[in-house]
Amino acid sequence: MGASQGGLSWGDDMRRVENLFLTFSILGSIIVLILLIPMMVAFLMTNPIQVGEALMDLEVLNALSTTFTAAATATISALLFGTPLAYILARREFALKNLLESLLNVPLAIPHSVAGILVLLAYHSRSSIGEILSRIGIVVEDSFWGIVLAMLFVSAPIFISSARSGFSMIDETFEHVARTLGAGHFKTFFTITIPLASRSIISGAIVTWARAVSEVGALLIVAPYPKSIALLVIERFEAFGLSAAIPITALLLLIGIIVVLILNYISRR
Amino acid sequence: MIDEMTSRSLLSLKSVSKSWKSFQIRDVSLEVRRGEYFVVMGPTGAGKTLLLQLIAGIHYPDSGEIILDGVDVTYLPPERRSIGYVPQNYALFPHMSVKDNIGYGLRVRGHPRDEVERRVRELSSKLRIEHLLERRVSTLSGGEQQRVALARALIIEPKILLLDEPLSALDPETREEVRDYLKEVRRMLGFTAIHVTHDFIEAVDLGDRMAAMFNGEILQVGEPMEIIMNPRNELIASFTGTKNLFKGEVVARRGELAEIDLGGVRVYAATRRSGKVMVAIRPENIVILLEKARISARNVLEGVIEEISEKPPYISLKIDAGLPFTVYLTRNALEDLNLGVGKRVYLAFKASAVSVF
Numbered sequence: 365m366g367a368s369q370g371g372l373s374w375g376d377d378m379r380r381v382e383n384l385f386l387t388f389s390i391l392g393s394i395i396v397l398i399l400l401i402p403m404m405v406a407f408l409m410t411n412p413i414q415v416g417e418a419l420m421d422l423e424v425l426n427a428l429s430t431t432f433t434a435a436a437t438a439t440i441s442a443l444l445f446g447t448p449l450a451y452i453l454a455r456r457e458f459a460l461k462n463l464l465e466s467l468l469n470v471p472l473a474i475p476h477s478v479a480g481i482l483v484l485l486a487y488h489s490r491s492s493i494g495e496i497l498s499r500i501g502i503v504v505e506d507s508f509w510g511i512v513l514a515m516l517f518v519s520a521p522i523f524i525s526s527a528r529s530g531f532s533m534i535d536e537t538f539e540h541v542a543r544t545l546g547a548g549h550f551k552t553f554f555t556i557t558i559p560l561a562s563r564s565i566i567s568g569a570i571v572t573w574a575r576a577v578s579e580v581g582a583l584l585i586v587a588p589y590p591k592s593i594a595l596l597v598i599e600r601f602e603a604f605g606l607s608a609a610i611p612i613t614a615l616l617l618l619i620g621i622i623v624v625l626i627l628n629y630i631s632r633r
Numbered sequence: 634m635i636d637e638m639t640s641r642s643l644l645s646l647k648s649v650s651k652s653w654k655s656f657q658i659r660d661v662s663l664e665v666r667r668g669e670y671f672v673v674m675g676p677t678g679a680g681k682t683l684l685l686q687l688i689a690g691i692h693y694p695d696s697g698e699i700i701l702d703g704v705d706v707t708y709l710p711p712e713r714r715s716i717g718y719v720p721q722n723y724a725l726f727p728h729m730s731v732k733d734n735i736g737y738g739l740r741v742r743g744h745p746r747d748e749v750e751r752r753v754r755e756l757s758s759k760l761r762i763e764h765l766l767e768r769r770v771s772t773l774s775g776g777e778q779q780r781v782a783l784a785r786a787l788i789i790e791p792k793i794l795l796l797d798e799p800l801s802a803l804d805p806e807t808r809e810e811v812r813d814y815l816k817e818v819r820r821m822l823g824f825t826a827i828h829v830t831h832d833f834i835e836a837v838d839l840g841d842r843m844a845a846m847f848n849g850e851i852l853q854v855g856e857p858m859e860i861i862m863n864p865r866n867e868l869i870a871s872f873t874g875t876k877n878l879f880k881g882e883v884v885a886r887r888g889e890l891a892e893i894d895l896g897g898v899r900v901y902a903a904t905r906r907s908g909k910v911m912v913a914i915r916p917e918n919i920v921i922l923l924e925k926a927r928i929s930a931r932n933v934l935e936g937v938i939e940e941i942s943e944k945p946p947y948i949s950l951k952i953d954a955g956l957p958f959t960v961y962l963t964r965n966a967l968e969d970l971n972l973g974v975g976k977r978v979y980l981a982f983k984a985s986a987v988s989v990f
Contacts, residue, residue, distance in 0.1 A: 535722070535724065537722060540686070540689070540711070542726075543712050544690070544691075544711045544716050544717065544718040544786075544791075545738035545785070546712050546741050556726060560727070560728060
């Protein structure tokens with residue numbers, strides 16, 4: 365009343381804010397429903413006995429084991445080679461650094477079938493690099509290593525950018541002090557830098573692994589065999605219909621939920 | 634003579650220059666003597682931190698030489714210099730306990746675990762931080778963090794200790810306490826130190842000698858009082874701001890409050906010091922009153938305005954209150970109070986605004 369002199373009063377202001385949140389809540393609920401309904405339906409339609417049967421199915425188990433070990437191998441490779449790269453990107457400036465960083469993200473911006481074509485083109489057994497690889501027993505087409513390579517190609521960029529942002533957030537002064545206290549460059553890296561960046565590195569590795577597990581397109585092109593679990597879902601769906609795909613779907617959904625919960629726990633710790 | 638100089642000198646910088654980001658060090662030459670507490674004083678951006686980092690080996694100079702204990706360390710990596718570095722934010726390792734922070738320097742040098750444990754306990758008890766050893770770093774107060782950072786740097790028995798603005802993160806009330814603490818630790822352990830600050834009180838109270846640094850250059854080196862009393866140029870004079878610096882003697886005390894006789898004029902200060910002291914009151918911490926009103930400030934002195942001059946962004950007043958005082962006011966305050974030369978006024982300032990050293 366008296367307070368509304370010369371502009372908005374507090375009450376008007378409050379109502380505006382509440383209207384905003386009301387509108388946004390309605391709009392937000394729509395996307396929440398679109399995302400959550402399929403998950404809930406999948407679990408409602410799932411017969412736990414069938415999931416148990418799926419877990420006894422040798423083809424499913426083989427596909428799961430192929431997928432998980434290949435994804436783990438790709439993740440470890442990303443850790444081994446991506447961590448040093450991420451540290452350099454976080455700590456040093458050099459010519460064309462921005463361009464390099466952009467190019468490293470290209471695999472995230474292209475269709476995965478295209479990523480598969482790129483991997484096959486460069487590393488197939490009659491290509492010049494493929495020939496060298498085949499001499500040490502690594503053939504890309506239809507092999508475990510083909511799966512690993514395709515997974516690495518599409519998922520490593522995620523690890524690199526996560527580790528890089530983890531390293532960037534660490535105050536360099538910690539490293540400086542460790543050096544003055546007598547720790548060499550490598551010792552400082554392993555006793556100070558890595559522990560302080562561990563959260564970003566671990567969560568980056570988990571997302572990288574999950575991304576590798578979820579890969580379909582590139583695997584279809586590079587190595588449809590040995591069969592990975594995502595391809596098995598497609599095969600069952602195409603051969604036997606929607607209901608045949610449900611048990612594996614529910615299983616993979618559950619694994620996805622567990623991964624997300626673990627990530628959530630790590631980021632809150 | 635030359636031999637005597639080199640043996641007394643622990644650290645020497647010879648024409649060191651470095652340009653890094655927006656900071657610069659220009660042709661700095663400096664000698665720090667063995668056992669000396671050397672203060673580098675200058676404004677923010679003068680390059681003081683960069684100077685410490687060059688000495689520590691965190692950056693290498695573009696030109697010049699750094700000699701530490703007779704060895705050319707100009708391009709030696711930090712881990713091979715034996716220098717204790719306490720950065721401004723202390724940089725305690727957040728993923729380690731206090732104990733592991735302090736012991737880090739010994740552990741990475743491969744000392745056996747029981748020796749590390751014993752030496753950490755010994756030093757911690759000397760520095761009175763034994764009760765903090767099992768704590769996590771994130772639970773420490775600013776003052777506690779500082780002591781732990783000091784212990785972590787001192788445990789490797791460095792040839793020289795580098796302290797970057799060690800008091801700037803602390804509130805004014807605890808600074809005297811920390812200055813006393815630093816003196817006590819130094820008496821106990823006898824290290825050589827370079828202490829960087831922008832506060833001349835730290836220079837006078839702690840420093841055996843000091844250097845005044847501006848825009849990456851060392852403009853004057855000498856005993857702190859000598860520089861403050863005889864600044865070589867206007868830049869140093871204006872920065873050291875030796876306004877309201879008086880000699881005095883503590884004549885009475887009530888708890889934390891000391892009554893100090895400045896030669897006729899008496900002021901109250903929050904200090905634990907006794908005997909002959911130096912007293913400084915920053916010109917901007919003094920309030921001008923027209924009447925002797927009842928206010929919370931402990932000190933109220935009567936005086937006559939002798940001179941009014943520009944001191945951007947302030948107006949500077951010279952006031953005779955038994956001693957020559959300088960007071961800074963804003964132009965608004967000057968106009969509101971309708972002040973002029975010859976006017977009788979009262980100077981009011983809190984006991985905590987009186988720095989004693």
